[in-house]
Amino acid sequence: MDFSFSEEQTLLRNTIQSFLQDNYDFDSRKAIIQSEDGMSKENWQQLAELGLLGVPFSEADGGLDFGPVETMIVAEEFGKGLVIEPYIQTVVTCGGFLRRASESQRQEHLSKIISGEEIWAFAHAEPQGRFNLSDIKVNASKNNDEYSLNGHKCVVSGAPWAQKLIVSARTSGDQSDKDGISLFIVDKSAEGVSLRDYKTVDGSMASEVTFENVKIDSSSIIGEEGKAYDLIELVVDETIAALCAEAIGAMSVLNDATVEYCKTRKQFGQPIGKFQVLQHRMVDMFMQYEQSVSMTYMVNLKLSEDELERRKAASGAKVQICNASKFIGQSAVQLHGGMGMTDELNVGHYFKRLAMIETQFGNADHHLKKYSSAS
Amino acid sequence: MDLEFTKSDQEFREEVRQFIANNFSQPNASGQNIEKYHEVTSDQMKEGILEWHKTLYKKGWLAPHWPEEYGGVDWSITQRYIWDQECANAGTTPLIPFGLTMLGPVIIAYGNDHQKDWVLKGILSGEDWWCQGYSEPGAGSDLASLRTKAEKVGDHYIVNGHKIWTTLAQYADWMFCLVRTSSDGKPQEGISFLLIDMKTPGIDVKPIITVDGGHEVNEVFLEDVKVPVENLVGEENMGWTIAKFLLGNERTGIAGVARSKKAISRLKEIANAEYNDGKPLMVDPSFNQKVTELEVELTALEYTELRTLAKESKGEGPGAESSILKIKGTEIQQKISELTLEAIGNYASPYLTPLSVRSFGSNYPEVGPDYSQGVAQNYFGMRKTSIYGGSNEIQRNIIAKMVLGL
Numbered sequence: 086m087d088f089s090f091s092e093e094q095t096l097l098r099n100t101i102q103s104f105l106q107d108n109y110d111f112d113s114r115k116a117i118i119q120s121e122d123g124m125s126k127e128n129w130q131q132l133a134e135l136g137l138l139g140v141p142f143s144e145a146d147g148g149l150d151f152g153p154v155e156t157m158i159v160a161e162e163f164g165k166g167l168v169i170e171p172y173i174q175t176v177v178t179c180g181g182f183l184r185r186a187s188e189s190q191r192q193e194h195l196s197k198i199i200s201g202e203e204i205w206a207f208a209h210a211e212p213q214g215r216f217n218l219s220d221i222k223v224n225a226s227k228n229n230d231e232y233s234l235n236g237h238k239c240v241v242s243g244a245p246w247a248q249k250l251i252v253s254a255r256t257s258g259d260q261s262d263k264d265g266i267s268l269f270i271v272d273k274s275a276e277g278v279s280l281r282d283y284k285t286v287d288g289s290m291a292s293e294v295t296f297e298n299v300k301i302d303s304s305s306i307i308g309e310e311g312k313a314y315d316l317i318e319l320v321v322d323e324t325i326a327a328l329c330a331e332a333i334g335a336m337s338v339l340n341d342a343t344v345e346y347c348k349t350r351k352q353f354g355q356p357i358g359k360f361q362v363l364q365h366r367m368v369d370m371f372m373q374y375e376q377s378v379s380m381t382y383m384v385n386l387k388l389s390e391d392e393l394e395r396r397k398a399a400s401g402a403k404v405q406i407c408n409a410s411k412f413i414g415q416s417a418v419q420l421h422g423g424m425g426m427t428d429e430l431n432v433g434h435y436f437k438r439l440a441m442i443e444t445q446f447g448n449a450d451h452h453l454k455k456y457s458s459a460s
Numbered sequence: 461m462d463l464e465f466t467k468s469d470q471e472f473r474e475e476v477r478q479f480i481a482n483n484f485s486q487p488n489a490s491g492q493n494i495e496k497y498h499e500v501t502s503d504q505m506k507e508g509i510l511e512w513h514k515t516l517y518k519k520g521w522l523a524p525h526w527p528e529e530y531g532g533v534d535w536s537i538t539q540r541y542i543w544d545q546e547c548a549n550a551g552t553t554p555l556i557p558f559g560l561t562m563l564g565p566v567i568i569a570y571g572n573d574h575q576k577d578w579v580l581k582g583i584l585s586g587e588d589w590w591c592q593g594y595s596e597p598g599a600g601s602d603l604a605s606l607r608t609k610a611e612k613v614g615d616h617y618i619v620n621g622h623k624i625w626t627t628l629a630q631y632a633d634w635m636f637c638l639v640r641t642s643s644d645g646k647p648q649e650g651i652s653f654l655l656i657d658m659k660t661p662g663i664d665v666k667p668i669i670t671v672d673g674g675h676e677v678n679e680v681f682l683e684d685v686k687v688p689v690e691n692l693v694g695e696e697n698m699g700w701t702i703a704k705f706l707l708g709n710e711r712t713g714i715a716g717v718a719r720s721k722k723a724i725s726r727l728k729e730i731a732n733a734e735y736n737d738g739k740p741l742m743v744d745p746s747f748n749q750k751v752t753e754l755e756v757e758l759t760a761l762e763y764t765e766l767r768t769l770a771k772e773s774k775g776e777g778p779g780a781e782s783s784i785l786k787i788k789g790t791e792i793q794q795k796i797s798e799l800t801l802e803a804i805g806n807y808a809s810p811y812l813t814p815l816s817v818r819s820f821g822s823n824y825p826e827v828g829p830d831y832s833q834g835v836a837q838n839y840f841g842m843r844k845t846s847i848y849g850g851s852n853e854i855q856r857n858i859i860a861k862m863v864l865g866l
């Protein structure tokens with residue numbers, strides 16, 4: 086058993102840290118959010134040049150051939166920097182699907198992701214479906230060699246920046262059947278695709294996406310028709326593992342900032358960190374963080390285990406991360422007093438991102454149930 | 461001891477309900493945060509908030525907690541309770557507390573006749589919008605360490621200093637302000653309570669944007685601001701006594717039981733409309749339990765508040781136990797906002813304003829159900845309630861010291 090990082094992994098971490106130091110201080114991030122695009126294309130290109138967009142892909146596909154631990158390192162560092170650019174959406178989620186796609190699909194698409202030419206987004210959630218990955222009404226009906234796609238996907242993270250979407254759609258079965266779900270690669274500019282783009286509360290962007298008789302060639306299906314559910318669950322678990330890593334990055338910044346603030350902020354003639362009730366709160370924040378780190382390592386190490394074990398690991402980790410995100414986010418604001426409520430200080434921004442990670446791909450209640458049913 | 465509503469209470473409820481139905485209409489947006497919907501100008505926003513205030517002023521129902529001779533209403537605590545409930549149920553615009561709840565009672569208790577006349581009149585008519593100038597960058601929880609200085613020069617005070625977190629100062633005509641008039645003795649002993657005209661030269665108001673994107677609080681800079689000595693309330697250096705009196709009143713108002721009840725029923729409506737695995741979220745056992753627990757806790761708070769009010773009506777004015785109302789009231793409000801955020805699922809994340817959503821064009825889907833609008837911002841914004849009005853840590857310190865004698 087060993088929880089240490091290799092030299093190569095430490096190097097990777099250092100590379101990201103220095104990239105963030107040079108490009109992603111709080112003011113630059115703010116400027117990126119307020120810019121026309123809402124993200125930085127230049128940063129995206131830099132990520133490509135650093136090889137980061139190729140982390141999980143095989144050498145044959147042009148990637149770095151790294152595993153979950155490396156993805157975890159990237160996501161954790163991005164969490165510390167509150168990075169807006171859609172790394173998890175493109176590389177971990179959509180990349181996760183494409184890694185398992187056919188030879189010709191990999192050849193066609195992966196090089197464009199790795200080079201930074203294309204951003205991708207995963208359109209899965211539907212208004213009635215909440216966090217249930219199989220509650221799908223968006224429908225793809227087959228006619229000869231073509232599918233026709235219809236329906237509405239909601240809150241598609243990163244879609245405003247994307248060129249391509251991966252869409253989960255029903256090709257047979259009832260609304261929440263696990264059987265009969267297929268995955269399609271859809272060009273965002275295809276006829277019949279409309280997007281209503283908007284900002285999200287954590288500074289990112291998302292879209293409501295509707296499909297109206299969108300024609301899709303049958304060569305754009307990932308895997309077998311109607312059999313995509315297991316793959317979706319796998320890739321979502323990988324995404325959850327990366328989100329957990331992002332969350333612990335954000336938590337560590339909040340905890341450090343809070344401890345630092347309590348050491349310097351004086352009231353009643355002493356640093357507020359001298360008040361025992363605040364000390365205990367910070368100790369609880371610290372413990373929540375450590376527990377979250379443990380669960381994040383655990384899930385990332387278990388992603389390649391059998392399905393049941395993996396699902397349990399992902400849901401367990403997400404429960405811990407949801408609870409810790411809430412506690413740490415709220416406590417950090419509280420201990421900063423009025424300053425914690427301001428847009429000017431970074432604390433509120435980390436708090437908001439953590440609150441959104443809580444709901445992404447299922448909140449604590451959802452994953453408690455999944456965990457229990459996998460036990 | 462009884463919990464009955466008398467026949468006349470019932471009639472009162474009917475009368476109040478009718479009055480609200482006939483006289484209240486929702487302004488174009490609700491609550492204190494509407495300015496972030498930038499289509500609303502600052503003046504319109506102020507107008508919107510004051511509309512209900514003015515309606516109540518005309519009716520004579522604006523200040524139930526003031527003595528009748530000063531423009532209050534002779535209502536029993538039961539009637540006040542009914543009034544709060546009915547207003548909450550109808551979702552009436554919250555009244556701005558700075559004049560009505562905070563300064564009014566101070567002037568009634570400590571003001572001279574001249575102040576009683578002009579200050580109370582201006583509050584009631586809505587002509588004077590007041591803001592609270594207590595906190596400073598270095599003096600938050602430790603309010604007594606405040607440094608904004610007032611020096612007496614002839615028949616004026618010259619005020620210099622820096623106030624912060626001043627809620628809605630951007631609309632204010634006046635500020636009641638704690639200033640340092642002496643540095644002798646304990647810090648509490650050199651503080652005075654001044655009324656400052658916001659139009660006086662030397663006052664600069666700068667906005668602070670909060671995490672929810674709203675402009676509610678401000679910094680107020682004071683540089684050689686001339687304040688006539690007749691604007692001193694009470695005597696010089698007795699400001700701390702007045703400040704404590706005021707904070708006691710601020711705390712009771714903060715429980716917000718009736719509005720929390722309304723918010724819980726709204727939460728249930730939302731959870732009934734949201735689907736989870738094909739069934740309404742409200743029937744999901746774990747979600748249902750969380751809402752139910754909150755409801756029980758709110759009931760407990762309701763009766764704690766009624767007990768406090770009953771004591772108060774017998775002249776046993778709010779003691780330190782009113783801190784319970786502040787702590788529990790705000791914790792419940794925060795929890796409601798948290799569960800509401802949880803209820804709307806994926807639609808937690810869009811950052812929209814109600815006006816921009818609707819005007820996007822018919823080819824595009826709407827972004828989430830109406831009830832999801834602003835829910836996340838509200839959750840973020842509600843974090844303030846355990847910080848302001850004396851933070852919940854400070855309230856616990858007060859109970860520990862004053863009630864438990866620790």
Ligand SMILES: Cc1cc2nc3c(=O)[nH]c(=O)nc-3n(C[C@H](O)[C@H](O)[C@H](O)COP(=O)(O)OP(=O)(O)OC[C@H]3O[C@@H](n4cnc5c(N)ncnc54)[C@H](O)[C@@H]3O)c2cc1C
Pocket residue numbers: 350352353357360362363419420421422423424426591592593594595597599600601602624625626627628676677844847848849850851852853854857
């Ligand atoms: C939205 C908003 C509106 C406001 N409106 C107004 C207004 O209109 N007018 C006005 O004058 N002020 C206003 N305030 C200011 C508010 O009263 C202060 O924020 C509050 O008193 C806390 O002070 P602080 O922000 O300096 O935090 P600090 O006092 O620095 O506190 C930081 C943290 O330390 C804790 N702490 C401090 N002392 C102790 C202790 N002895 N024991 C344990 N814990 C302790 C606090 O609870 C808090 O968690 C507002 C604040 C907010 C957020």
